[in-house]
Amino acid sequence: xxxxxxxxxxxxxxxxxxxxxxxxxxxxxxxxxxxxxxxxxxxxxxxxxxxxxxxxxxxxxxxxxxxxxxxxxxxxxxxxxxxxxxxxxxxxxxxxxxxxxxxxxxxxxxxxxxxxxxxxxxxxxxxxxxxxxxxxxxxxxxxxxxxxxxxxxxxxxxxxxxxxxxxxxxxxxxxxxxxxxxxxxxxxxxxxxxxxxxxxxxxxxxxxxxxxxx
Numbered sequence: 001x002x003x004x005x006x007x008x009x010x011x012x013x014x015x016x017x018x019x020x021x022x023x024x025x026x027x028x029x030x031x032x033x034x035x036x037x038x039x040x041x042x043x044x045x046x047x048x049x050x051x052x053x054x055x056x057x058x059x060x061x062x063x064x065x066x067x068x069x070x071x072x073x074x075x076x077x078x079x080x081x082x083x084x085x086x087x088x089x090x091x092x093x094x095x096x097x098x099x100x101x102x103x104x105x106x107x108x109x110x111x112x113x114x115x116x117x118x119x120x121x122x123x124x125x126x127x128x129x130x131x132x133x134x135x136x137x138x139x140x141x142x143x144x145x146x147x148x149x150x151x152x153x154x155x156x157x158x159x160x161x162x163x164x165x166x167x168x169x170x171x172x173x174x175x176x177x178x179x180x181x182x183x184x185x186x187x188x189x190x191x192x193x194x195x196x197x198x199x200x201x202x203x204x205x206x207x208x209x210x211x212x213x214x
Contacts, residue, residue: 001026001080001212002105004087004096006182007113008175009168010123011197012204016113017082019205026080034067035059045070061092065099072105080108089178090185109212110186113197113204117172124168128157 001024007013017028038046045067049059064086072081087093100106126140132155137146139157150157186192193211197204 002083002100002108003081003212004083004107004110004186005113006110006179006186007197008115008117008120008179009171010120011113011115012201013084013113015201016111016204016208017084019201020082020208023205023209024080026082027076028082028084029068029071029077031064031068031083031085034071035064038067061095064092065095068096069099069103072100072103077105081105087182090181093182093185107191109193110182110191111208111211112183112192112194114194115197119198120172121165121168124163124171125165127163128159131156131158 001020003020005013005017005020020026021028035046035049039050040046045063048063049067052059052063068083068086071077083096087096097106122140123138126138128137128139129135130137130150130153132150132153135146135150137150137157139147147157183192195204195207195211
């Protein structure tokens with residue numbers, strides 16, 4: 001199963017990617033993780049990526065594709081992969097399709113975790129971390145007893161600095177402008193599978209499995 005996973009920040013991509021990894025025995029291929037690994041190893045692609053980053057540039061698409069190609073040719077990706085973080089726009093999607101044809105690993109499906117933007121904002125701005133247990137809670141959605149238990153244990157509900165309205169609005173705007181056009185692109189080539197991302201992680205996972213059956 002060869003999948004691209006799409007969804008806005010807070011839609012649950014990380015959780016669902018791990019469930020797919022466990023259920024299908026295929027790796028999650030995160031471009032962010034790949035770039036960090038190449039930088040850490042001091043490889044030739046990593047040094048080229050560092051040069052772009054040090055100059056304040058985005059890492060060149062052709063370099064990201066080269067790194068993805070190296071990863072998808074590893075043994076653990078023989079039976080499939082979950083690509084997360086790439087493509088981010090239609091040009092990258094076209095380049096990725098060409099690469100996958102070259103290595104004879106075309107996509108089987110593109111999963112879109114679809115969720116209302118107002119709910120997303122509450123998921124992101126409402127995140128809190130218990131200072132005692134480290135448990136991540138949400139002031140809008142977590143059961144009140146979980147919030148009360150943190151306070152009763154002497155903890156504080158800590159708000160991450162980057163979970164503020166301005167930062168989150170900017171992240172969601174970038175998603176709307178750059179990534180949502182991919183929906184129409186993948187719909188036009190009959191790869192898009194839209195999954196309702198509301199509900200528990202288990203409910204969303206079951207919807208994903210149903211979507212992958214057709």
